[in-house]
Amino acid sequence: MVAQVSDVADKTFDYVIVGGGTAGLTIAARVLENTDSSVLVLEGGAPNLDDPKILLGGGWGSTFGDTKYDWAFMTTPQKHCNDRQLLWSRGKGLGGSSAINFYAWIKPPAADVEAWEELGNPGWNWKAYTKYTLRAEGFTAASEDQLKEYAHTHNIEYRGQSGPVKTTVPVTPLQINRFFLEAAQKQGLPLLEDAYGGNTTGCWEGSANLDRKSKWTRSYAATAHYLPHKDNPKLKVLTEAIGAKVLFDDAKDGEDLVATGVEFIHGGKTYKAYANKEVVLAAGTLKSPQLLELSGIGRRDVLDKIGVPVKLELPGVGENMQDHTFIGISYELDPKVSHKTADLFRNPEFAKEQVRLQDLDKENMHRLGITAFGYAPLQLASPNGASSIVEKMTAYVEEKKQSGTLPPGLAEQWDIQLRVLKDSTLPDIEVIAFPAWLTHISQPEPGKCYLSTLCVTQHQFSRGSVHAKNSDPLEQPDIDPNTFSVPYDLDIFTENFKFARRLADTEPFKSGVVREVDPGATAKTDEEIKEYLRNGSNTCYHACASLSMLPREKNGVVDPKLKVYGTKKLRVADMSIVPLEVAAHTQATAYCVGEHMADILIGAA
Template sequence: MPPPTCLLHEVANATVDYVICGGGTAGLALAARLTEDPSISVTVLEAGPPNLEDPKILIPGQFGATFSDPKYDWCFSTVPQKDSNDRVFDWPRGKCLGGSSAINFCAWTKPPAQDIDAIEKLGNPGWNWSEYIKYSMKSETFREASEDQMSIYPHTYDKDYRGMSGPIQTTVPHLAHTVDEVFQRTLVNKGVKAIRDPYGGDITGTWIAAATLDRTSWTRSYAATAYYLPNRKRTNLKVLTSATVARLIWRNAPAGETLTATGVDFIYEGQSYSIHVRKEVILSAGAIKSPQILELSGTLNAGAGIGTTPALSRIGVDQKIDLPVGENVQEHVFLGVSYELSPDRYHETLDSLRDPEFAARQRELYKELKGLYRLGITSLSYLPLSFYSPTSADQIIEEVHRRILDYKNAASLPPGRLEQLDVQLNALRDGTVPDVEFIGFPGYFTPITKPETGKNYITVLIVSTHPFSRGTIHASSPDPLEQPEIDPCYLEDDHDLQILAEAVKFVRSLTDIEPWKSGTVREINPGPSCTTDEEIHEYIKSTQASCWHTVGSCSMLPRDKGGVVDPDLKASVYGTSNVRVVDLSIIPLHVASHTYGMCHHQFRIACP
């Protein structure tokens, strides 16, 4: 196993140009980019272990195998969600080199162009589709499907939308092609547009996605393999693992003056240490930890906490800069509608892996680069409300409009929120921007009942894309090792619930369309006893789960519109001279995409 690039004594009390807090996708991408200049010194502090060459990470097809294991996962959880039957939700996040890219489901998607352009419209010049796609394509090397794959399931793509020389390897994974055929053909027969290539800004339709897999080895391609391992021998790059960032160190300054970070305090094997910077401290600790670090950065030095007065006073931290840190949190949720597949056709689904003997045979096949462990979750469809619920869309849109007018009349929203809601309303009205993602998952994936041995299932996962509900993430105590308090406020805005409920009805309508009609036997969950709107709503509240796509907790917006970091493509924290945030916490309005494809664009905003 390749060792970390440095030991504690090389970092403690050292002085470097840049300290990067967090060794996930954005942090490692940035470290690789900065250290291309040998005169620039960079140290990355990562809270988790290296976990390099770990089969649990590298071998695909083990979806969720690392969740709730503290060797890989932060094991975050939310506070009880009052609009989801007081349930507490697990929020897995990667705690190792590579961050969440080491434990995600390897989905490689990109948002619609309108979603990226919306970020610019909110006051972020340069955050538009043409810039995003240019940098995003630089991050990937795409390998097309093999002839064998094409012979059983045709796959189309446009080379103008795929990167061919970047560090992240993407490809068409092994497909559960019979299940994909049922899902994709049914949607097309329902009137959904088949997308030739979803990576050029138009994702509204149905399509097969790529996955972040290295086709030569059929292993996960993630931040550690793409950005760390190829550059680990650079003498100007040091990475210390098992080092938890506690707080930023500030140079003493009179009240009201700009704060300058001189270094970072971190915890290693239970002891506190410091590292000092000449140029910048860059937070890439993720949408959960980055706000916590900012809020706690005043606990030991001159009362220099950054955040809102209520959040800081609650944990006994004096406020130095008043910013809405930890606010505007947005998160995708999903739920499943599951069906038993007809036994008249052989299906290769993940259900078979519940059989230990079958799973063992598949692991042996994997050694020959064959078998089910190369499977990806790639059969996707993104649809607007006006398509999947034409009878209810106008009513829901009008209700959203009236709600926004009420907010305007009452002036009861935080700064900048109305502008966000107006963007979301316009997207609903537009009819071309997708409001829900539908995933054809090749297996059983609903929590109410248990699958039967020997049977195969398809679960249509319904994913929110532009939630109206807003939550918070705040430090729960002055102790940096304590979990922050996460309150996503799921379904607080009842329009989120209505949009999901209409999606459930749409999935159920597929049973009248071939090949779904003859290819499935029965609906398992929610089941035939769930028929009324109230029962569907209860099913959603009882079964929805997080997608772990959190954004917004350090939003990039004008300061008077609720911004934490500035919009000039540097993402500097307001009121500081040399602190930046480069992870997904800066995205101010959610996008219709799995978020891994957003992380690689971040490095451009933090490079000098």
């Protein structure tokens, strides 16, 4: 169904999009639906269509590290994580990371999105975010049978009705969700009717990207935006095509660079494709900066180091990168209760039977979701420690601002983050009931079921970077998240961990588990907990901001129309443009960026 290189090489299209992932396919589909323009999408991975490892739920992480599906990026050694190198999985193939993520559909607090506009981006606010995510989403409410088992609530005003990206209430491990959510309420988190309207402080049952009308399989960018347009003669999608650099007209002194197309690598050979209207980079937070640098746009010291002539100096390229960090606490569930967790898939006979049931379109374990979430302010999670951490973080920020060593634009971001940290109504931490084993010290025992409470930091003050390692487009970039470089991020994470443990010590959670397996007795004191976090934490796959949408003098790379400063006909549309991290899993936000970019291109925004 995808194009051949002969359909693309040396051809001209109205739009050339580099990256057939979450945002890239969204942009392509909306342009095709609203204009007569031709679109070329270059995707570095294989099509991976009709692949059960992608389509069937419950196999969380099974594609991670497999280079058929995963770019399997590795970070530089992390100084504040005992020099560990971390695997940063990112989707490789049509659909990008929406094809390999844990298919949770979460929206952030309204305040987090309003902050983007406050940083100098008119039109990037909660009203626009709501418009674009409602357009993307096609929500199906819980069935009558599900409602008999658990009162799944929603406010239909917060849910998209007719969008191509399907969301629903999955068939969930109800006992786990119930005791997690009841314990969270006893610890002060209100049970929210619907967390999709801008208030996420509390606990609730979240939605998942499963399509009830397609045997409850994963709904992702390829099924939502590629397959409906695969036969459109205006669309060409070339897979296994790695973007090498952006092509420009010969530059004239004092004038903007004008993008004319893209050079790409396919089958070991280099080709070119041209754009009449725009080149759009949608290769993600980790690849789009590298592509700009290989094109001669970025920090002079980086370009000099990799031997690429400077066409345009933009110091913000590859800087300001932010992420969420997670850790798990694993609990053995009471064997006297019949639990449904993904641990059961470790039994080959059980797994085989679930596939058979799936083929018959009968209820099975591939319809699991991760749906019990809690988001809490630091003040609620740590009544005794919050004020001290806030004081220390405030003093740290002030000291850095006074030193004059902060990069442009960071002081304003940190001021907003401090405001959020001091606000006892906005979330700083996340806890999730993950229906399976997900820790790193021990190994799960055959035949047993587990619950892992995942602790996830939200607004980290630490900033990382991603830069081209050399001039070879096939080389992975240097990725340095710089995790815990601001030491009080680790303090907040420690309080997050301790809050999760308090939930586990609260009924009915407490009686539902036999024991804490990892980290167990090895992490009791604050220092022991911190060592567990340093040794076992990893990305939550939500990196953003490496090509921040900020004013140019604030180390911005793109303007509010997502145009790269100092250029014409060149834009970026993926999570790299988000200037300040949100307290949410980022899939819905990536779709929002794609929808917003499409409206800009068609003149509707």
